[in-house]
Amino acid sequence: MRLICSITAHDRLRLRVSPANDVEALVVDLRAELEALQAADPQVCETTLLIHPHVLGNFLDYNNFLDRADSTIEALGPQSDIQIARFHPAYQFADADIEAVENHTNRSPHPMLHLLRESSVARAVASIPTRATSPGGTSRRFVE
Numbered sequence: 001m002r003l004i005c006s007i008t009a010h011d012r013l014r015l016r017v018s019p020a021n022d023v024e025a026l027v028v029d030l031r032a033e034l035e036a037l038q039a040a041d042p043q044v045c046e047t048t049l050l051i052h053p054h055v056l057g058n059f060l061d062y063n064n065f066l067d068r069a070d071s072t073i074e075a076l077g078p079q080s081d082i083q084i085a086r087f088h089p090a091y092q093f094a095d096a097d098i099e100a101v102e103n104h105t106n107r108s109p110h111p112m113l114h115l116l117r118e119s120s121v122a123r124a125v126a127s128i129p130t131r132a133t134s135p136g137g138t139s140r141r142f143v144e
Helices: 023-039 059-074 101-106 118-127 137-143
Strands: 013-017 047-051 082-087 112-117
Touching: 013 023, 023 047, 023 059, 023 082, 023 112, 059 082, 082 101, 082 118, 112 118
Parallel strands: 013 047
Antiparallel strands: 047 112, 082 112
């Protein structure tokens, strides 16, 4: 993670493995992690990986769930500073072939939701070279 993602220091990364076996239980876990992250001091916990190995193993189901995840963030209110980065073992960008190398930038051993503070993302983006901040920058670096 540290070699690819410069969003946060590894000591401020919270890892949570959800025991959820269905979408409703995952939403409960997601809401709890969102609330915990929002309440946490960013110097202690800047970002959370919510790993959910027992639910949404099918990429289409996972992709369909993302609207629900975004709605869960919106329910926190306008003061929320959290967004979700998406990772899945079968991740596929909409315009990419299933075997395209750029899909690997969002592939992971298990389905997961990376809960990020928007302020941390903005700070990280501002600190990396311009080429990587252009659309598709990370994917393009993987292809190169």
